[in-house]
Amino acid sequence: MKDLKHLLRFEDLLQEANNDLVRQAKDEGKLALAYNCSYIPEPLLDVEGCFGVRLRAPNCTSPDMATYYMTTRSCPYAKSILERGFEGGYNFADALIGQECCTTMNRMENYFTYCDLIPNEKFFVTCVDVPINRTQWHEGYFERQLMHKVLKPMKDVYGIEITDEKLAASIEMHNEMCRLISEIGEYRKEDNPRITGYEFHIIQLVTQTCPTYLIMDMLRETAEELKTRKPEPKPWFRTRVMLVGSEVDDPEYTKLIEMCGAMVVADRYCFGSLPGREQIEIKEGERPLHALARHYLSNNMCPRTMGPRNIKDRKIYIYNKAVEYKAEGIIFHNMKFCEYWGYERAQDAHWLEDAFVVPASIPTCQVERDYTTAAAGQLRTRFQAFIESLEIKCIQDKKGA
Amino acid sequence: MGKTPFKERYPTLKSFITGVSPNPCLAERYIPKTNIYDRREWRGVVGTTRSFFFWLNTWRQMASMAMASPIRTLKGFWKYRWLSAYLCTPHMVDKWTAGDRGIVLKCDYVAINCMIADTVDILKKMIKADRKLGENKYSDKVIPFDYTLARHIMHGFPDYDSVNINQQCAFMLPIFRMELGAYYVDAAVSMGIPQDMCTLPLVEVGVAVDGEYPDLGCCWLSTNNPCDANMMDNAAMYRALSNNGAKPNHAFTSPLMYDDPTTQELAVYEIYSAINFLEEQLGVPFNWDSFTKSLELTNRFNEQEVERWDIYASSNFIGLNGVCQGLFRIYFYQQGANKYFTKASDRLQELFIEGYKKKINTIPNARHRAVAWSCGSTYFSHGVIWLYNCWGISCVINMDSLTGHHIIDTSNRECMMEDVADLYARTPMRTHTVGGNRHILQVFETARKFNCDMIIMYDDIGCKGMAGCQGLLEEEFRKHSDEFHICWMPHALMDHRTVSPRDARAAVNEYMYTVMKEEPVDPTLVDFDDSEGW
Amino acid sequence: MKILGKIAVGLFGLLTALALIFYYNLDMKLMYYVIVPFLTKHYDSRKIIRKL
Numbered sequence: 008m009k010d011l012k013h014l015l016r017f018e019d020l021l022q023e024a025n026n027d028l029v030r031q032a033k034d035e036g037k038l039a040l041a042y043n044c045s046y047i048p049e050p051l052l053d054v055e056g057c058f059g060v061r062l063r064a065p066n067c068t069s070p071d072m073a074t075y076y077m078t079t080r081s082c083p084y085a086k087s088i089l090e091r092g093f094e095g096g097y098n099f100a101d102a103l104i105g106q107e108c109c110t111t112m113n114r115m116e117n118y119f120t121y122c123d124l125i126p127n128e129k130f131f132v133t134c135v136d137v138p139i140n141r142t143q144w145h146e147g148y149f150e151r152q153l154m155h156k157v158l159k160p161m162k163d164v165y166g167i168e169i170t171d172e173k174l175a176a177s178i179e180m181h182n183e184m185c186r187l188i189s190e191i192g193e194y195r196k197e198d199n200p201r202i203t204g205y206e207f208h209i210i211q212l213v214t215q216t217c218p219t220y221l222i223m224d225m226l227r228e229t230a231e232e233l234k235t236r237k238p239e240p241k242p243w244f245r246t247r248v249m250l251v252g253s254e255v256d257d258p259e260y261t262k263l264i265e266m267c268g269a270m271v272v273a274d275r276y277c278f279g280s281l282p283g284r285e286q287i288e289i290k291e292g293e294r295p296l297h298a299l300a301r302h303y304l305s306n307n308m309c310p311r312t313m314g315p316r317n318i319k320d321r322k323i324y325i326y327n328k329a330v331e332y333k334a335e336g337i338i339f340h341n342m343k344f345c346e347y348w349g350y351e352r353a354q355d356a357h358w359l360e361d362a363f364v365v366p367a368s369i370p371t372c373q374v375e376r377d378y379t380t381a382a383a384g385q386l387r388t389r390f391q392a393f394i395e396s397l398e399i400k401c402i403q404d405k406k407g408a
Numbered sequence: 409m410g411k412t413p414f415k416e417r418y419p420t421l422k423s424f425i426t427g428v429s430p431n432p433c434l435a436e437r438y439i440p441k442t443n444i445y446d447r448r449e450w451r452g453v454v455g456t457t458r459s460f461f462f463w464l465n466t467w468r469q470m471a472s473m474a475m476a477s478p479i480r481t482l483k484g485f486w487k488y489r490w491l492s493a494y495l496c497t498p499h500m501v502d503k504w505t506a507g508d509r510g511i512v513l514k515c516d517y518v519a520i521n522c523m524i525a526d527t528v529d530i531l532k533k534m535i536k537a538d539r540k541l542g543e544n545k546y547s548d549k550v551i552p553f554d555y556t557l558a559r560h561i562m563h564g565f566p567d568y569d570s571v572n573i574n575q576q577c578a579f580m581l582p583i584f585r586m587e588l589g590a591y592y593v594d595a596a597v598s599m600g601i602p603q604d605m606c607t608l609p610l611v612e613v614g615v616a617v618d619g620e621y622p623d624l625g626c627c628w629l630s631t632n633n634p635c636d637a638n639m640m641d642n643a644a645m646y647r648a649l650s651n652n653g654a655k656p657n658h659a660f661t662s663p664l665m666y667d668d669p670t671t672q673e674l675a676v677y678e679i680y681s682a683i684n685f686l687e688e689q690l691g692v693p694f695n696w697d698s699f700t701k702s703l704e705l706t707n708r709f710n711e712q713e714v715e716r717w718d719i720y721a722s723s724n725f726i727g728l729n730g731v732c733q734g735l736f737r738i739y740f741y742q743q744g745a746n747k748y749f750t751k752a753s754d755r756l757q758e759l760f761i762e763g764y765k766k767k768i769n770t771i772p773n774a775r776h777r778a779v780a781w782s783c784g785s786t787y788f789s790h791g792v793i794w795l796y797n798c799w800g801i802s803c804v805i806n807m808d809s810l811t812g813h814h815i816i817d818t819s820n821r822e823c824m825m826e827d828v829a830d831l832y833a834r835t836p837m838r839t840h841t842v843g844g845n846r847h848i849l850q851v852f853e854t855a856r857k858f859n860c861d862m863i864i865m866y867d868d869i870g871c872k873g874m875a876g877c878q879g880l881l882e883e884e885f886r887k888h889s890d891e892f893h894i895c896w897m898p899h900a901l902m903d904h905r906t907v908s909p910r911d912a913r914a915a916v917n918e919y920m921y922t923v924m925k926e927e928p929v930d931p932t933l934v935d936f937d938d939s940e941g942w
Numbered sequence: 943m944k945i946l947g948k949i950a951v952g953l954f955g956l957l958t959a960l961a962l963i964f965y966y967n968l969d970m971k972l973m974y975y976v977i978v979p980f981l982t983k984h985y986d987s988r989k990i991i992r993k994l
Contacts, residue, residue, distance in 0.1 A: 076879025080604065081872060107664045110636050110842065114876030117845050121880060134844075136671045139632050139639070139661045140678070148674050155670045310640065313630060313659030315650065318643050344604060346872055350613075350640035353600035357994040364653070373600055444974055445967045460964050467969070489985045495977060499970045585978070599994040617992040647993055942974075 008239055012232055013225045014206060017213045021258065022065055024091065024216065025099045032058050032218040038101040038165060043088065043112055045277050046137045046307060047104050048299040049215070050181040050287065051157060054173040058218035060100070061278070063256040064091035068379050076118055077111070082344045083378035084254045085115040092124040100125055101165070103132040104157060108311055109347065129164050133157060139313050141304055150300035158296075174295035182286040184219055187226045189284050191233055195272045196332050201238040204250075204271030208261040211280050244270040246397040249334035251275040251325055251355065253341050253348040259380050264338065267390040269397075273332040275308065276340075281328055282306045310351035321351070322358045326365040336370040336397045338390070343375050370397055412436060412932075427452025427509055434506060434797055435932035442941030443909075445502055455513055459505070462517050466498055469528045476532045480541045487540065488620050489591070490577050493584040494531065497524065499942055500584050503790040504731050507797040511763050512770045515727040515756055519736040522752035526743060527580075530571050537569075538622035548626045551686070552649065554642055555579050555612065556835050557631040557660055558812070560744045560828065561683055563702030564694040572742045573628070573649070577621055578612040579786065582902050583735075585942040586787035586909075589902035592618070601644070606870040607902035608786075609641030616648035627656040627689040629682065632664075634838030635873055658685040664842045666833030675829030696821075703816045703824065705745035706831075709753045710813045713737070716760050720804045721858045724769040727760045730780060730792025730803035737809040738836045773929050775800035776893065778862035779855045781807045782848075782874055783837045785866070785899035788909040795864065798913075798933035799920050801895075805858050807851075808836040841873050848877055852888055860892070864916075867898040869907060895919045909938060 020026045033039060040052040041060050052059030070083070070090035077086050091097060105116035113134065119125060120132050133156045138145040161167040191210060194202045210229065213222055245268040250261070254277045261271050275281045285306055289298040308321050329337055339356050341348030356371040358364060372393035374386060412433045418424035427450055439446045450456055474481045484491050501524075505516050535541065537550040549567070553559050555574035562570040582589035589607065592614025597603045599617050601610065615621055628649050630642035642659070650657050660682040663671035683694050719725055728736065740749045763770065773796070780792055780803040795801040811834045816827040833839075840847045855863055865881070868874060885894045898915055900906035917934055920926050928934050963969055 075882075078875040078878045080869065080875040085876070107843070110664075110873040111876045113664075114845075114873070118880070121845065134665065136663050136665050136668065136674070138663075138674055140659055140681070144677060145674075148677070151673075152670065310643065311636075313632060313639060313642060313661060315646065315653065315657050318646050319653070341602070343602075344872060346605060346636045346640055349602040349605050350609075350637075350644045354644055354994050356600060361993075363647070375602060439971075439974075442974075444970055448965050448967050456965075460961055463964050464960065485981070486984070489981075492978065492981045492985075495973050496970065499973075502967075502970075595992065599992060601994075613994075617994055618990055619993070644994060 008201065009236060011206060011229055011236075013229055014209060016225065017209045018258075020217055021063070021209065021212055024060065024063060024065075024096050026217065028217040028221045029058075029060060029099060032221060033099055037218070038167065039099050040102050040104055041097060041100040042104040043116070044106045044108055045283060045309065046106055046108055046303055047135065048153070048303045049219075050174065050177040051153060051169070051296075051299055052104060053181060053219050054167075054169050054177045056167055057161075058220070059104075059215075060217075061215040061256075062088050062091075062097065063212075063216060064088050064096065064378070065257070066379070067091055073115075076122075077114065080344055081114075082109075082111045082342055084256075084342050084345075085109075085111045087378045089115045089118055092119060093122070097124070098126055101127060101130060102160070103130075105132050105134045106137055107134055108137050108309070111344070131160055131164055133160055137311075138304070139311060141312060141317065146297065146301040146304055149304050150294075150297045153296060153300060171295050174299070175289065178287050178289065178295055178298065180219055180223070184214055184223065184226060185284040185286045187230045188214060188280055189286075190230050192280055192284065194233060195270075197238070198333075199238045199242045200270065200272070201233060201236045203265060204274070205258055205262045205265055207280075208255075208258045208271070208274065211274065211284075212256060212258060212278060214284075215278065242270075244268055246270075246335050246394050246401070247272045247333055248394075248397075249273040249275060249325070249329045249332060249337045250279075251337055251339050252352060253277055253345045254378075255279070255340075257378075257380060260376070263380055263383055263386060264390055267387055267394055269336075269390065269394045272334050273328050275325055275328060277309075282308055282324075310347045319364045322355055322364055325355060326359060326369065329369055334369070335401065336372065336393060338372045338374065338393065340374045340376055343377055349375075370400060424450075425453050427455045432507065432797070432930050433932045434930055435936045438936070438938065438941070441937050441939060443503065443938040444499060444941055448502065449506065451509055451513065455509055458513060458517070462501070462521070463498055465521070466501060466524060469524055470494070470497060473528045473532050473535075477535050480535050480538070483541045484535050484538070488577075488622075489618070490581055490588065490615060490620060491531075493581045493588055494527075496584040496942055504729070504793070506790065506793050508729060510770070511759060511768055512727060512729060515759050516729055516732045518752050518755050518759070519728055519732045522748045523736060523739050526739065526746065526748045527576060529748070530576055533569050534571055534573075534576065534622045534624065537624045540623050547624065551625040551690075552621075552628040554629060554631045554633075554638075555742075556633040556638060556837070557629055558742055558744065558832060558835065560702065560706070560831065561679065561686070561699070563744060564683065564696065564699035565686060565690055565692060566695055566698045567692065568690060571624065573621060573624065574612045574615070575742060578615050579608065581611065582785075582787035582904065583789055586904040587942075589787055590905050593903045596644075604870065606635070606637040606868070606872070607900055607906075609637040609644075611902045612641050613644045616645040619648060621645075621648055623651065625655070627658065627685070629658050629660050629685075631659065632661040633832075633835045635842065635871075637872070656685075656689055658682060660832075662829065662833040666830065666843055668843070672826060672829065675833055676825050679825060679829055679832065700818050700824070702744055703818055703828070705750055707815050707818070709740065709745045709749060710815060712753050712757045713813055716756065717805065717809075717858075719760055719764050723764055723767070724771055724774070725760065725763040725767075726770050726802055726804050727756065727763055729796070730806060731789050734780075734784065734792075734806045734808050735789065737811070741812045741836060771796065771802040773797075773800045774802040775926065775929075776802065776862040777858065777860045778803050778864045779805050779807075779851065779858055779860045780864045780866065781840075781851045781854075782866040783808065783841070783868050783871060783901065785868070785901050785912075787902065787904040788899055788912055791897065791899075791909065791912060792864075794913065794933060795916065798928050798930050799916065799926065800929045801862060801864065803864060804860060805854065807840050807854075810854065811836050811839045841871075845877060845880055848874075848881070849884055852884075852892070855892055862893045862895065865894055865896045867896050868901050869898060870900055870903075893924065895923075910935070
């Protein structure tokens with residue numbers, strides 16, 4: 008397939024958190040609002056005068072300082088972010104919009120204050136309490152939390168007034184970005200897709216780590232380019248898989264899977280687009296902030312939500328997306344030491360294999376991974392074995408049919 | 409038994425009669441390679457007689473449990489591996505009272521008897537109600553709660569019972585027999601859950617995957633307390649506890665940043681939400697009078713408890729040893745002020761006041777007063793007793809005791825519910841470990857309040873919340889090193905294979921020899937092999 | 943009186959026996975060497991279909 012025009016540029020932008028576009032936005036006088044969690048509403052951080060940056064720590068292989076503070080038994084994603092913070096990789100940040108969804112992430116965010124990592128007197132860390140249950144009342148609560156923990160400190164510290172009009176404009180820009188990403192993502196459903204999982208992963212990551220207003224033109228051009236892009240003469244992959252789990256902010260991980268012969272057709276993980284790139288609807292008479300709270304609370308498939316409906320909905324969502332994207336198998340993964348996904352991965356795999364609450368069984372593979380693809384050899388072996396088993400199953404199904 | 413001659417252990421007649429020995433040599437009493445007594449402790453004439461009758465009473469209570477439903481109990485023992493742990497109750501008592509004499513023995517027996525009586529009551533209910541042992545009308549009347557979810561709101565449904573289902577079926581097991589914790593950890597891990605997870609949720613899930621939870625109630629309540637791992641184990645146990653989705657479940661959650669005023673409305677809302685759920689499922693309205701009365705009893709208990717803590721802080725009358733103090737408090741937090749805890753607290757109050765007035769020194773061998781911080785283990789819960797008996801480190805208070813003791817204002821409903829919300833948020837293993845670093849750092853203020861010169865820092869190697877603040881703690885400890893001696897004591901909460909009691913002792917021994925340069929009070933306890941024990 | 947005497951002797955004997963069981967920890971030794979291994983063998987021999 009012909010290379011996408013902006014892919015190299017996108018790959019380059021992902022090499023560091025303080026990339027060209029972040030620097031450009033800072034030079035234009037905008038405030039950089041860093042965040043880690045998919046519960047934090049992106050449009051809230053992308054209002055006029057600000058831009059959101061989801062933190063990554065590319066190529067962080069030895070988080071030694073972070074390990075001192077958080078031990079070898081903590082999530083390597085959180086530690087890598089902390090390590091990059093020690094290295095000065097986030098010195099551009101004006102605030103860290105944190106949460107107490109995940110204890111380890113919260114500990115990491117607290118270290119930004121405790122260790123005084125950012126050389127900016129006005130830098131602050133805020134901690135949003137995201138409710139675990141989901142009802143209309145909880146949407147209102149989440150909205151109030153965003154007011155207390157984001158809008159208020161932004162006004163008090165930086166004098167930034169986040170009005171309904173600014174939010175509505177930011178949501179509009181966000182919706183356009185979502186529309187473009189979703190359009191691009193739809194190509195993965197094709198029998199012979201014109202985009203690889205790796206390419207899509209790159210594009211999706213760029214939308215989270217770069218100022219949205221600076222990438223819109225490139226996104227539009229990419230979407231346009233894809234309309235006429237011709238795929239390979241025949242599918243380059245042997246099977247189609249869905250990737251489900253915790254953080255995957257390293258596109259090399261997707262590349263590793265695809266080099267083993269499976270195309271990653273659907274991305275249901277933190278940093279993924281499923282969910283995450285649905286357009287936000289502001290209902291009649293609804294304040295934009297409430298729309299954000301409602302959307303980010305109810306659209307999230309984080310395993311943190313409790314109750315039978317949420318537990319089942321997560322599995323059903325995975326199943327439905329697997330069917331929609333014609334995935335033949337699902338790779339469940341969790342970041343090492345991730346408590347949420349350690350349990351969720353095991354349960355999801357069992358329920359989908361046993362066809363419990365879902366209409367039919369889907370083959371699954373479970374892996375644990377580190378933040379970087381350091382153990383690529385072992386992972387490759389696991390993926391290759393899984394892909395072969397899917398091929399064999401496909402052949403047997405055809406024979407049976 | 410015993411290398412130490414009788415005359416060295418009891419050089420005078422008085423020491424034999426009182427049981428107070430200059431050379432207790434406790435470890436010589438164990439069957440080799442275990443922590444099970446070959447001969448039970450001689451506590452003097454009065455103390456041993458008291459122990460004997462307490463032992464008789466323990467067996468009587470266990471027998472009463474069996475006699476309440478003998479066939480169902482037998483079936484239960486045949487069916488549930490976890491139930492066999494309770495046959496070892498006298499051994500647990502032995503571990504929890506090692507070295508106790510005089511009024512401390514009295515107090516510890518009051519607390520332990522309360523816990524045994526309460527547990528027997530709960531087991532009777534579970535056995536009677538368990539549909540797996542035979543359907544009956546009582547089955548719908550006993551509502552399961554997650555282990556760390558206090559059952560106070562059930563006092564508003566006086567015609568119904570409730571149990572913290574994971575407490576008796578999971579949490580308590582390594583306290584009786586440590587290998588049971590390991591078994592259920594393996595069961596959970598065999599289903600793909602990573603072994604590096606906190607072992608308490610792993611054991612809870614292990615019981616679930618083996619299908620060994622009793623089938624109780626018409627619904628059940630889960631929680632996000634105390635931590636992320638426990639939140640996830642509730643999801644992992646969903647199939648088992650809900651009978652594959654047949655039984656309704658409600659997640660009764662509380663905010664992690666519990667002392668942030670902006671989260672209070674959520675905390676209160678969740679209580680009302682849980683009450684509404686129960687009203688719908690049980691088909692009866694919530695009885696506010698009954699609920700308020702139970703809270704008033706809880707207040708009374710807490711007022712007494714705080715007075716006892718004042719006594720700990722201001723004297724050497726440490727009436728309850730470290731393990732009894734901690735477990736008594738945790739049990740009370742779950743159950744509320746039921747008849748057992750109310751009676752026990754009243755009796756303890758009498759004994760404490762008597763001991764305080766008489767200026768009784770219950771820790772004559774103490775060289776250090778310590779606060780035990782962070783979550784302790786179950787299989788080595790008696791580690792605090794070992795600390796005193798071996799090294800003279802008296803743990804006068806522990807972190808998990810300092811939970812749920814705020815007085816609830818019952819004068820108006822709004823205040824009452826805010827206070828109840830606070831009670832629900834401040835569970836054991838949570839109050840100090842979530843919601844911001846300032847909570848875990850309360851250790852120094854607490855140590856000062858209780859006049860401690862030492863901090864025993866439990867290091868649960870599976871706890872991600874505590875792993876995340878390790879560096880913070882090291883730095884803060886360094887800043888306070890002139891004020892306190894700080895000793896880390898590792899453990900793996902429920903799995904003795906990862907950090908055995910011997911390993912934990914070795915860590916403390918090293919600290920005491922090399923840093924404190926002290927000699928042990930009882931050298932036989934320094935290092936001994938209890939790998940095949942319970 | 944003879945009957946009372948016999949009851950007293952019987953009770954004394956019973957109490958002594960119990961005291962010996964208590965002091966020599968015979969109850970827990972029975973558990974450790976006999977009952978628990980027997981029950982554990984039974985539990986280990988069951989076929990369990992584990993579900994998550």
